[in-house]
Amino acid sequence: xxxxxxxxxxxxxxxxxxxxxxxxxxxxxxxxxxxxxxxxxxxxxxxxxxxxxxxxxxxxxxxxxxxxxxxxxxxxxxxxxxxxxxxxxxxxxxxxxxxxxxxxxxxxxxxxxxxxxxxxxxxxxxxxxxxxxxxxxxxxxxxxxxxxxxxxxxxxxxxxxxxxxxxxxxxxxxxxxxxxxxxxxxxxxxxxxxxxxxxxxxxxxxxxxxxxxxxxxxxxxxxxxxxxxxxxxxxxxxxxxxxxxxxxxxxxxxxxxxxxxxxxxxxxxxxxxxxxxxxxxxxxxxxxxxxxxxx
Numbered sequence: 001x002x003x004x005x006x007x008x009x010x011x012x013x014x015x016x017x018x019x020x021x022x023x024x025x026x027x028x029x030x031x032x033x034x035x036x037x038x039x040x041x042x043x044x045x046x047x048x049x050x051x052x053x054x055x056x057x058x059x060x061x062x063x064x065x066x067x068x069x070x071x072x073x074x075x076x077x078x079x080x081x082x083x084x085x086x087x088x089x090x091x092x093x094x095x096x097x098x099x100x101x102x103x104x105x106x107x108x109x110x111x112x113x114x115x116x117x118x119x120x121x122x123x124x125x126x127x128x129x130x131x132x133x134x135x136x137x138x139x140x141x142x143x144x145x146x147x148x149x150x151x152x153x154x155x156x157x158x159x160x161x162x163x164x165x166x167x168x169x170x171x172x173x174x175x176x177x178x179x180x181x182x183x184x185x186x187x188x189x190x191x192x193x194x195x196x197x198x199x200x201x202x203x204x205x206x207x208x209x210x211x212x213x214x215x216x217x218x219x220x221x222x223x224x225x226x227x228x229x230x231x232x233x234x235x236x237x238x239x240x241x242x243x244x245x246x247x248x249x250x251x252x253x254x255x256x257x258x259x260x261x262x263x264x265x266x267x268x269x270x271x272x273x274x275x276x277x278x279x280x281x282x283x284x285x286x287x288x289x290x291x292x293x294x295x
Contacts (some may be wrong), residue, residue: 068210072176083272087100089108106136106184107131114210116207136159149196149204152217154177154215155212161203161205178219178221200283236259238259264267269282
C-alpha cells in the first residue's frame with residue numbers, strides 16, 4: 001500500500017529523477033511497436049486466477065478508447081508533488097495535486113485517462129474508491145491481466161508492482177516504456193521519474209479496457225541481485241550482520257545481532273526507512289543500504 005504532507009524538496013541532483021541504475025531523459029514520445037489488444041490474457045509468469053477471493057473477480061470493462069501513453073501523460077503532469085504513505089486520492093477530483101500514495105497515484109492516473117477504476121475497493125464508485133497494491137495484484141491475477149515485469153518495461157503506461165506480503169507493504173509504478181518509471185516513490189522523493197533497474201518487482205499489469213503499444217526494441221533492465229528481505233526459510237549471512245550492526249548503531253535494532261534476517265530485523269528496517277522518508281517495505285535494496293551506510 002502506499003497513501004497527504006507538504007511538498008518535499010527535489011533530490012540533490014536538482015531534478016525529479018531518481019536513478020538507482022541509470023539516469024532517464026524523462027520525456028519525449030515513444031515509437032509505437034506491436035499493439036496489445038485490451039483485455040488480452042497474457043500469462044507469461046503463470047499466475048492463475050485466485051479462486052477464493054470474491055472481491056477480486058473481474059468486472060466486465062468496455063474498451064475505453066484510452067491508451068497507455070495517455071495514462072503516462074497524466075502521470076507526468078504531477079512530477080515533484082508530495083508523497084504520504086496511506087494518503088487518499090479522490091478519483092472523482094480531476095484537480096487533485098497530491099499528496100499521493102503509490103497505489104492511489106497509479107489508480108488515479110488510470111481513472112483520469114480512461115474512467116476505469118482498477119486496483120481499488122469498491123470498484124464501481126469513484127467517490128469511495130480506495131487503491132491498494134494488494135488490490136492491484138489480486139484483481140489482475142483474477143482477470144488474467146498479468147505479464148512479466150520485464151515485458152511491461154517496454155510498454156508505456158503498463159503498471160509494474162512488488163506485491164505486499166504479510167506485514168510488508170508493496171509498491172507500484174507506471175512504466176515509461178523505456179525501462180523507466182513515473183511513480184509516487186516515497187516521502188523523501190515524492191513523485192519522480194525513476195528507473196526499474198536494480199529493484200525487485202513481481203509482475204506487470206495491463207488494465208483491461210486500455211490500449212497499449214509495445215516498443216519494437218525492448219529496454220535493457222536489470223533485476224536486483226542484492227535485495228535482502230524477509231523470506232521463508234530465513235536468510236542469514238555476514239552481510240545481514242552488517243545491516244543489523246548499522247541498525248543497532250542508529251538506535252533501530254533492539255534484538256540480537258545474529259546475522260539472520262528475521263521479523264525483528266525487518267521491523268527495524270521498516271522503522272529506519274520511515275524515518276528516512278524511503279519506501280517502508282522492510283527490504284534492504286541499494287537505496288536503503290546506502291542510507292544505512294552498509295553498502
